[in-house]
Amino acid sequence: MGNPMKIRAAVKDGVTEVKILMQHEMETGMRKDADGALVPAWFITDVKAQYQGRTVLEAQFGQSISKNPYLVFRFQGGAAGEKLTVSWVDNKGDKRSDEATITA
Amino acid sequence: MNINMDRRKVLKAGGSAGLLALFASVGLISPALAEGDRKAFFAKSMDEALSLMGVIVPENSDAIKLTVPEIAENGAVVPVSVVSTLPRVEQISIFVDKNPNVLAANFFMPGGTESMITTRVKMGQTANVIALVKADGKFYRASREVKVTAGGCGG
Numbered sequence: 063m064g065n066p067m068k069i070r071a072a073v074k075d076g077v078t079e080v081k082i083l084m085q086h087e088m089e090t091g092m093r094k095d096a097d098g099a100l101v102p103a104w105f106i107t108d109v110k111a112q113y114q115g116r117t118v119l120e121a122q123f124g125q126s127i128s129k130n131p132y133l134v135f136r137f138q139g140g141a142a143g144e145k146l147t148v149s150w151v152d153n154k155g156d157k158r159s160d161e162a163t164i165t166a
Numbered sequence: 167m168n169i170n171m172d173r174r175k176v177l178k179a180g181g182s183a184g185l186l187a188l189f190a191s192v193g194l195i196s197p198a199l200a201e202g203d204r205k206a207f208f209a210k211s212m213d214e215a216l217s218l219m220g221v222i223v224p225e226n227s228d229a230i231k232l233t234v235p236e237i238a239e240n241g242a243v244v245p246v247s248v249v250s251t252l253p254r255v256e257q258i259s260i261f262v263d264k265n266p267n268v269l270a271a272n273f274f275m276p277g278g279t280e281s282m283i284t285t286r287v288k289m290g291q292t293a294n295v296i297a298l299v300k301a302d303g304k305f306y307r308a309s310r311e312v313k314v315t316a317g318g319c320g321g
Contacts, residue, residue: 077280088288090266090288092266107204116276117276118276118278118279119273119274119275119276119279120273120274120276121271121272121273121274122204122207122271122272123270123271124207124267124269124270124271125207125266125267125288126262126265126267126268126269126270126271126287126288126289127270127271127285127286127287127288128242128243128244128285128286128287128288129242129243131285131286132284132285132286133283133284133285134247134282134283134284134285135273135275135279135280135282135283135284136279136280136282137278137279137280138278138279138280139278
C-alpha cells in the first residue's frame, strides 16, 4: 500500500497550489547494497491528481526522480473545503491514493 | 482456463506494458497515459530520448524559466523548477543529460493547469538539466548546468 503522502492544497486568487510529498524509496536499480548486490529498481512510474473528478495533473516518473518525490503544481479553480485526490503506482504494481482538503 | 490464474500470470509476468494495461483496465490511470509508451525512459542519450518522443530539434526558448542550483552539494536531491509563459502548454519534461537514463519525468497539463512544475531529481555527476516544453503542439527547450560535488546515484 505504500506510506501516506503529505498533500497541501491552498487556493489564492482563484488558483489552487498543490504541494505533494510522496514516501517512496525510488530505487534506480543501479545502486549496490553493502554486500555488492544490485538493489532492484523500485520507483513510482505514474502519478495523477484529480479535483472533482477531473484530472488536473498527470505525471510519468523515471528512476531520476529523488527518493520521497516532491511536486508542486497549480490549477485554476478550487475552493476551501473541497477535496483533491492524488494517486500513484510503482513499477512493482504497488499503489497509493490520498485525499486532501483545499484550504484558503 | 481459470480467470484467477490468468490474473496471476499477468501479475507475475510483471512487464511494465502488462502492468500499465492492467492499471488502465481498473481505471487507476487513464488509457491515454497507459498507451503513451515509456520507451523514452530507457533512453541513454538526449538524442535517443528526443527521437523516441518524436521531437525533431526543439527550439531554445526564453519563455521557459528553468530554476536549478548552480552547485548541488547533494546530487541525490536537486530541486528543479520549470515555469513557462508559452501559450497552451500541454507537457513539461525534465531531463538530466549525463544520468544513465536521461529522462527524469513527463508532466501532462490539462487545460486549466498552469504551465509550471517543481520537483527534485537525482544527478550522478555534473550535467545539464533540460526542460522540454510542449506548447501548441511544438517543442521548446531550456538548459542549465548543475555542478554536482557528490553524486546521487552511487551506492
